[in-house]
Amino acid sequence: MRIGGRLIRWAYQKVSAEVLAGTLAACSARSLRVAVGGADMGTMAWVQAEAIHHVADSNTAFEPSDYVRLFSELFEHSSDAVWITRLEDGVLYEANGAFLSLFGVSRREAVGHSTAELGLWVYPSEREAVVRRLRETGRIERCTVRLRSVWSEEFSLLVSEVVVPWRQERVILGIGALAR
Numbered sequence: 001m002r003i004g005g006r007l008i009r010w011a012y013q014k015v016s017a018e019v020l021a022g023t024l025a026a027c028s029a030r031s032l033r034v035a036v037g038g039a040d041m042g043t044m045a046w047v048q049a050e051a052i053h054h055v056a057d058s059n060t061a062f063e064p065s066d067y068v069r070l071f072s073e074l075f076e077h078s079s080d081a082v083w084i085t086r087l088e089d090g091v092l093y094e095a096n097g098a099f100l101s102l103f104g105v106s107r108r109e110a111v112g113h114s115t116a117e118l119g120l121w122v123y124p125s126e127r128e129a130v131v132r133r134l135r136e137t138g139r140i141e142r143c144t145v146r147l148r149s150v151w152s153e154e155f156s157l158l159v160s161e162v163v164v165p166w167r168q169e170r171v172i173l174g175i176g177a178l179a180r
Contacts, residue, residue: 075094075096076096076097077096077097078096078098078175079098080098080175080176080177081095081096081098081099081102081103081157081175081176081177082095082096082098082099082173082174082175083095083096083099083172083173083174083175084171084172084173084174085114085115085171085172085174086169086170086171086172087131087134087135087163087169087170087171087172088169088170089114089116090114090115090116090127090131091112091113091114092110092111092112092113092114092115092118093111093171094111095107095110095111102149102157102178103118103120103147103149103150104149104150104151105118105150115127118150119148119150120147120148121145121146121147121148122146122147122148122154123146126145126146127145130143130145130159130161134161134163134172135163138162138163139160139161139162139163140159140160140161141160142158142159142160143158143159143160143161144156144157144158144159144179145157145159145176155178155179156178156179157176157177157178157179158176158177158178158179159174159175159176160174160175160176161173161174161175162174
């Protein structure tokens with residue numbers, strides 16, 4: 001069982017019904033994969049996980065173990081970059097294939113290293129501002145940040161993140177797409 005699946009499964013349970021109401025009304029099992037990679041960055045990965053739960057309640061009876069597999073697939077196969085980092089220092093716990101491709105790193109090179117170590121932030125002060133906001137509000141939605149790949153290619157990423165407690169620390173669940 002991968003860390004990403006466990007965290008996403010846990011996070012979807014913590015999102016309130018009020019936050020999900022609009023998204024769930026528009027989601028269906030058929031549109032789910034499209035929604036994850038869609039333009040609506042306010043629609044985070046854990047919201048799609050809740051949509052799976054919503055569809056499952058009305059159509060089938062998934063076992064709890066099914067959710068881990070489904071959320072792991074959702075995490076890994078999103079066309080948007082998805083990551084899990086430690087709030088305190090930006091150390092990556094997990095990243096999906098879209099994240100690894102976007103930044104030009106392998107999982108081995110990325111996981112266990114901070115985003116600062118990897119040189120991903122064009123403006124490190126921007127990360128400080130994002131983290132400050134996450135500490136204050138617990139989430140950011142549709143925030144544009146300047147990042148760079150390991151090839152020094154700079155780009156703007158439209159990011160949404162939420163802070164969740166995990167074990168004895170707080171982690172950031174994030175998703176981002178290239179800003180247009």
